[in-house]
Amino acid sequence: MEEHHNPGIPVIFTDASKVWKANGLLTPDWFRENYPDKLSDVSDKVTGKPYTMAQVMDLVENSSVENPAPYPLTFNITHEIPEMMDLMLPVGLNYAKPNWLENKLFKRGHWGGILELFIGGPGGKFPYVHKDYYHLSAWINQLYGEKQFTVFPRGQEEFLYATEKNQWRSEVNIFEPDYVKHPKFKHATPISFTVGPGETLYIPFGVWHSAYSLTPTISVAFDQLNAKNFPGFMEDVWFFKNQESSRPKAMAAYAYALASGTICKIKDRLSAAK
Ligand SMILES: O=C(O)CCC(=O)C(=O)O
Numbered sequence: 001m002e003e004h005h006n007p008g009i010p011v012i013f014t015d016a017s018k019v020w021k022a023n024g025l026l027t028p029d030w031f032r033e034n035y036p037d038k039l040s041d042v043s044d045k046v047t048g049k050p051y052t053m054a055q056v057m058d059l060v061e062n063s064s065v066e067n068p069a070p071y072p073l074t075f076n077i078t079h080e081i082p083e084m085m086d087l088m089l090p091v092g093l094n095y096a097k098p099n100w101l102e103n104k105l106f107k108r109g110h111w112g113g114i115l116e117l118f119i120g121g122p123g124g125k126f127p128y129v130h131k132d133y134y135h136l137s138a139w140i141n142q143l144y145g146e147k148q149f150t151v152f153p154r155g156q157e158e159f160l161y162a163t164e165k166n167q168w169r170s171e172v173n174i175f176e177p178d179y180v181k182h183p184k185f186k187h188a189t190p191i192s193f194t195v196g197p198g199e200t201l202y203i204p205f206g207v208w209h210s211a212y213s214l215t216p217t218i219s220v221a222f223d224q225l226n227a228k229n230f231p232g233f234m235e236d237v238w239f240f241k242n243q244e245s246s247r248p249k250a251m252a253a254y255a256y257a258l259a260s261g262t263i264c265k266i267k268d269r270l271s272a273a274k
């Protein structure tokens with residue numbers, strides 16, 4: 001916590017996911033055999049239809065730097081492939097603790113507890129540098145292939161030109177920066193590294209990051225919320241709920257989240273005292 005979480009320095013756990021049955025099991029062929037017809041959250045731009053799992057695997061295995069498959073191609077495991085959940089227990093790998101998003105209070109509030117499958121191919125770039133919504137910390141389990149991540153140390157907001165509309169997204173194309181448009185980006189000090197099969201990347205909340213698929217890749221990501229990021233989480237609940245609904249609805253959502261967090265905090269204290 002002192003070396004990584006508090007200062008906002010990501011860390012790679014080299015073997016955290018070995019506790020998951022999914023570790024070493026998931027490959028493009030495994031998905032083709034087991035779940036060929038599951039539908040992705042991403043749709044084919046031409047037909048407007050969601051890609052199937054079998055199509056996604058073909059796309060990423062035929063992807064190249066010159067002609068990359070769309071990235072990311074995602075599936076909501078929790079809702080769309082719940083049969084797979086058994087392969088990923090304990091969800092928190094015995095490291096991501098406590099995680100209030102695993103509490104049913106937050107599941108009901110639709111904020112979390114979701115396992116998301118990310119599939120990519122060579123040349124696939126996450127479309128922008130960003131900070132994760134709701135001040136959540138991210139756990140990215142690389143289960144197949146290699147992905148390059150780029151992160152920015154805290155305190156470099158000024159160099160990253162957050163978009164007007166969305167303060168969590170950067171305008172800068174880090175792969176081909178335009179220094180005329182974004183001159184301060186010269187002062188940014190991106191850190192790039194590769195995460196390989198079996199490795200887990202932890203990104204503390206509020207850290208700017210992006211990803212680039214080097215080979216066909218399969219990863220499973222989940223988020224974490226606890227007392228450490230709860231104040232920022234509440235700020236975002238207020239901000240987003242006011243944006244998407246009426247003031248009374250935003251107040252109700254805020255009160256619900258605050259009460260749920262308070263209950264989780266008390267539970268943490270009680271279990272620490274045991
Ligand atoms: O492509 C990845 O693995 C990174 C995904 C990510 O940062 C996100 O979904 O917030």
Ligand SMILES: [Fe+2]
Binds near residue numbers: 130131132138209
């Ligand atoms: Fe992210």
